[in-house]
Amino acid sequence: MIDESVVNLSRLQFAITALYHFIFVPLTLGLAFIMAIMESVYVMTKNEIYKDMTKFWGKLFAINFAMGVATGITLEFQFGTNWAYYAHYVGDVFGVPLAIEGMMAFFLESTLIGVFFFGWDRISKVQHLAVTWLIAFGANLSALWILIANAWMQNPVGTEFNYTTMRMELQSLSDVFFNPVAQVKFVHTVAAGYVTGAMFVLGISSYYILKQRDLAFAKRSFAVASAFGLASVLSVLVLGDESGYSVGQVQKTKLAAIEAEWDTQPAPAPLTLIGFPDDATQTTKYAIKIPYVLGLIATRSTTEVIPGIKQIVADSKDKIRNGILAYGMLQRLRNGDKSPELQSDFERLRPFLGYGLLLKRFIADPTKATEADIEKAAQSVVPKSAPLFWSFRIMVGCGILMLFIFIAAFYYNAKRNIVYKPWLLKLALFGIPLPWIASECGWIVAEYGRQPWAIGEILPTFLATSSVSVNQVLISLGGFILLYSALLGVELYLMFKYARLGPSSLGTGRYHFEVQQ
Amino acid sequence: MMFDYITLKIIWWLIFGVIVVAFFVTAGMDIGVNFLLPIVGKSDYDRRLIINSTGPTWEGNQVWLILFVAGLLAIWPTLYATLLYSMYFLCLILVFTLILRPPGIDYRNKINSHTWRITWDICLFIGAIAVALAIAILVAYLFTGLPYYFDNDMRPIYQGSFYKLISPLSLLCFIVVLSWLSLHGALFLQYKLQDIPAQRSKKVVQIAGWTFLAAFIVTGVYVGFWIPAYKIDFIPELNSEFLPTAKIVSLLETGWCYNFTQNYWLWILPVLVLLATRVAMRLSKFGKPVTALFVNAIGMLALVFTVAAAIFPFLLLSQVNLNHSLTIWDAAASKNTLWYSLLAVVVLLPIVLLYTTWVYRVMRGKVKIYRDSY
Numbered sequence: 101m102i103d104e105s106v107v108n109l110s111r112l113q114f115a116i117t118a119l120y121h122f123i124f125v126p127l128t129l130g131l132a133f134i135m136a137i138m139e140s141v142y143v144m145t146k147n148e149i150y151k152d153m154t155k156f157w158g159k160l161f162a163i164n165f166a167m168g169v170a171t172g173i174t175l176e177f178q179f180g181t182n183w184a185y186y187a188h189y190v191g192d193v194f195g196v197p198l199a200i201e202g203m204m205a206f207f208l209e210s211t212l213i214g215v216f217f218f219g220w221d222r223i224s225k226v227q228h229l230a231v232t233w234l235i236a237f238g239a240n241l242s243a244l245w246i247l248i249a250n251a252w253m254q255n256p257v258g259t260e261f262n263y264t265t266m267r268m269e270l271q272s273l274s275d276v277f278f279n280p281v282a283q284v285k286f287v288h289t290v291a292a293g294y295v296t297g298a299m300f301v302l303g304i305s306s307y308y309i310l311k312q313r314d315l316a317f318a319k320r321s322f323a324v325a326s327a328f329g330l331a332s333v334l335s336v337l338v339l340g341d342e343s344g345y346s347v348g349q350v351q352k353t354k355l356a357a358i359e360a361e362w363d364t365q366p367a368p369a370p371l372t373l374i375g376f377p378d379d380a381t382q383t384t385k386y387a388i389k390i391p392y393v394l395g396l397i398a399t400r401s402t403t404e405v406i407p408g409i410k411q412i413v414a415d416s417k418d419k420i421r422n423g424i425l426a427y428g429m430l431q432r433l434r435n436g437d438k439s440p441e442l443q444s445d446f447e448r449l450r451p452f453l454g455y456g457l458l459l460k461r462f463i464a465d466p467t468k469a470t471e472a473d474i475e476k477a478a479q480s481v482v483p484k485s486a487p488l489f490w491s492f493r494i495m496v497g498c499g500i501l502m503l504f505i506f507i508a509a510f511y512y513n514a515k516r517n518i519v520y521k522p523w524l525l526k527l528a529l530f531g532i533p534l535p536w537i538a539s540e541c542g543w544i545v546a547e548y549g550r551q552p553w554a555i556g557e558i559l560p561t562f563l564a565t566s567s568v569s570v571n572q573v574l575i576s577l578g579g580f581i582l583l584y585s586a587l588l589g590v591e592l593y594l595m596f597k598y599a600r601l602g603p604s605s606l607g608t609g610r611y612h613f614e615v616q617q
Numbered sequence: 618m619m620f621d622y623i624t625l626k627i628i629w630w631l632i633f634g635v636i637v638v639a640f641f642v643t644a645g646m647d648i649g650v651n652f653l654l655p656i657v658g659k660s661d662y663d664r665r666l667i668i669n670s671t672g673p674t675w676e677g678n679q680v681w682l683i684l685f686v687a688g689l690l691a692i693w694p695t696l697y698a699t700l701l702y703s704m705y706f707l708c709l710i711l712v713f714t715l716i717l718r719p720p721g722i723d724y725r726n727k728i729n730s731h732t733w734r735i736t737w738d739i740c741l742f743i744g745a746i747a748v749a750l751a752i753a754i755l756v757a758y759l760f761t762g763l764p765y766y767f768d769n770d771m772r773p774i775y776q777g778s779f780y781k782l783i784s785p786l787s788l789l790c791f792i793v794v795l796s797w798l799s800l801h802g803a804l805f806l807q808y809k810l811q812d813i814p815a816q817r818s819k820k821v822v823q824i825a826g827w828t829f830l831a832a833f834i835v836t837g838v839y840v841g842f843w844i845p846a847y848k849i850d851f852i853p854e855l856n857s858e859f860l861p862t863a864k865i866v867s868l869l870e871t872g873w874c875y876n877f878t879q880n881y882w883l884w885i886l887p888v889l890v891l892l893a894t895r896v897a898m899r900l901s902k903f904g905k906p907v908t909a910l911f912v913n914a915i916g917m918l919a920l921v922f923t924v925a926a927a928i929f930p931f932l933l934l935s936q937v938n939l940n941h942s943l944t945i946w947d948a949a950a951s952k953n954t955l956w957y958s959l960l961a962v963v964v965l966l967p968i969v970l971l972y973t974t975w976v977y978r979v980m981r982g983k984v985k986i987y988r989d990s991y
Contacts, residue, residue, distance in 0.1 A: 101781060106959065128909075155989075162723060163723070163724070163727075166719035166720055166722075167719065168722070168723070169676065169679075169721045170716040170717075170720070171716065172683075172717060173682075173683060173712060173715050173716070174712050174716065175685050176683060176687060176690075177686065177701060177702075177708050177711075177712050178687075179690060179697075180689075180697050180698055180701025180702055180705075180708070181633075181699065181701045181702055181705050181708045181709070182702075184698040184699065184701070184702035184772070184773055185698070185770075185772050185773075186698075187690060187695075187698035187701070187805075188694055188695050188698040188771055188772070188773070189693060190694075191690045191694025191695075191698065191950070192691070192694055192950040192951050192954050193954070194686075194690070194691075195687060195690030195692070195694060195697075195950070195954075196689025196690075196691045196954055196957060197957055197959070198687040198690060198691065199687040199690070199692075199958060200686065200961050200965070201687070201957075202680060202683050202684035202687045202688075202964060203684060203961060203962065203965040203969060204679050204840070204961075204963050204965055206683060207677060207680045207684075207969045208972070210676040210677045210679070210680050210970070211674075211676070211680070211969075211973050212675030212677075212976065213655075213675065213676055213974060214674050214675075214976060214980065215979055215980070216978065217673070217989055218672065218673040218989060219673075219979055220989065222979050223979055223981070246697045262858070262951070264858050264859065264860070265858050265859075265860060265951070266675060266770065266771045266860065267694070269951035269953065269954070270950075270951060271953065271955045273953075273957045279856055284771075320673075323809050324948065338775075340838075360944045376810050402736070427861040454957075505645060511849060543652030544650075545976065565775070566698075566702040566705075567702075567772060567775070567827075568702070568705060569642070572705055575706075575709075576705070576706075576709050578842055579709060579713065583716065586680040587716070590720060590724060590911055591720075594727055594728075596723060596725075597728075598727075606988075607988050
């Protein structure tokens, strides 16, 4: 039987290491483009200050990039060390986008990053500009392939279960690539990365303006960040809406849990703006509802019904019963029964095999499941609502706050009087954590909302783990927490040090701390 | 599809060989350089030069390892699952040292404190030893196998202790790997550094080279004639899909030279290792480290394929149930995955090689310290 503590600890370890990795990724995505924009201006106008801007923000980029790469490796190993059955069961599909990512994107950004930092005097201006743009594209291509892999976990298209090899196998790479979930996920995530980069540059530039130093440098950085940020934050919100629509189409369970929709409501369903969802009693206390809005966002129609949690649980019982049949047939097939009827029956019920596997949490042989087991398995098909409900609302709240900051920044920058708006500068400075809070919450919505599945309706999370002991996971988890905390401390120390120092750290002799000396 | 399943399986075995070679030639060099940090670099300035010699290229080099691991997941998923899970703590150590490398290189010079720099120097040095040890343990297990089996659902179950990693063979392999990578790293440093540190590197080339040659021969004889080999007695049609548990495997007491006794031309490989190493050492003596690096790369290719040819077609051996050993015939992914991934490799890897070569060209010449240096 599966050890629940191993499952929970493995999940915790993956969540911690993934969330940690995702501290660094969005900034890489956004800052790379901002640097490319700044350097383009430098090459076009030949104004040295834009070169200094590229180099200074590049310095901060380097501190961040080093950690982003290193922490990504952890995840790549964990699919094997802690999720060995997952690796066997879906590696045939899931590994392909990861391998392509390595060849198409990771090599590009990692190989050229050295030229970006050390090649300023070794290649021409235009060549260097091309390198910077290629790094930015490399980082984004990297996100594309990773999100294609992730989207397949959410919505596993283009693949079939093969009973001979006991695993999921790739049928069509283009189906996996053009997975509708992958498309919206990609644009939503990279746009969130651009917002992160913009907020970072905007906030730190505001700090210099507030301190009345390096004004020419800071105002220009502020200008680039406010324009880039406004465009990005608008895309995130629009694409977030697109994301909501796509979730409504293919992941109805996730949608119901995010919205704490316990009962199916007549279309178009109202949106619960805020409230206190309680998973034990399946009610939402003090709910403030806006009529029609959820139905309109999630279905883009006034007639389509959004199933509630109670209905999803009830409906899943039939799927589980079909899953039991499919599981029984699989055993007969593997024992050498090659009759065509069995093969075609299995073909028909194969989509429900994952629901049969859900029972393995409660009983070793799903074919012997009782009604009580089926009931328990049905209850397990929906994730807890409260964490999703809150993560989602925090994410959207941060997004709206940033929209306000970027509108104000863009407006006052256009009117050329940001220097006289200390409230805005302070808001931008103290708003720096906002995009990170939003991104981490977004990750929780996407991945916690996928539960109880590792691969949507195919492979339950609890089955996907390795057969390791509790102690083993505790040791590795403890190790990661210690090492990661120490490194985060070092990283933040350096970030603060260089952000405070500003462009003086370039050693050109043109900036605040150097001129004074 | 241009190829049948069996051809695809063999092509992928070759591609993995090439990826491993590329890893050793590039990232292996960086590991060697990091190991030589306190040996060649006697002052803080020297050590800074050494770190900056690989500074612009190490990040790209490391991607070969990342590609290797991601490739394992895609192409040999069951091997990936079994190996990484069975080597739980080894992977953990490897990951920790890999995580410490980027801040070690990038953050070392961002704070002007002696203790701070020495700390990172030690991290890089120990990290290099740890990576070499991890590789050595892995290679040792390629020949001796691991205590695992598959249950009815094809879930790998590891029965050994997770802590017992050191054996006489793994220690021998450790000497081979460490001297091998030091030799390569020292050649690179001889090319990148000037004056006294370059002279030191030149000396290290000879010491590491002779150590490697001796250790390689001893380990080769030990593995070839003492360590029992595995032999397939029965296996289903190679061109079809089947489970790794479907074959019958027995022990062969004569040792891993079995494939070499069946195909005499395979002896070219180990001979080439010895030859290339000697030529690289001579070239270094005559002050031609760049040519020596290329010659040594050929030796590295020969060594990787010596190991691969010895255990062919095995990839991972099971000590608990010999039949559950993984081979290139039954650990491979589906035909579709092999085919699509092959297309990706054919299109993308040449481009990677192109810009990697360009970057090395841009960064050629002796390393100097200036404002942007690490």
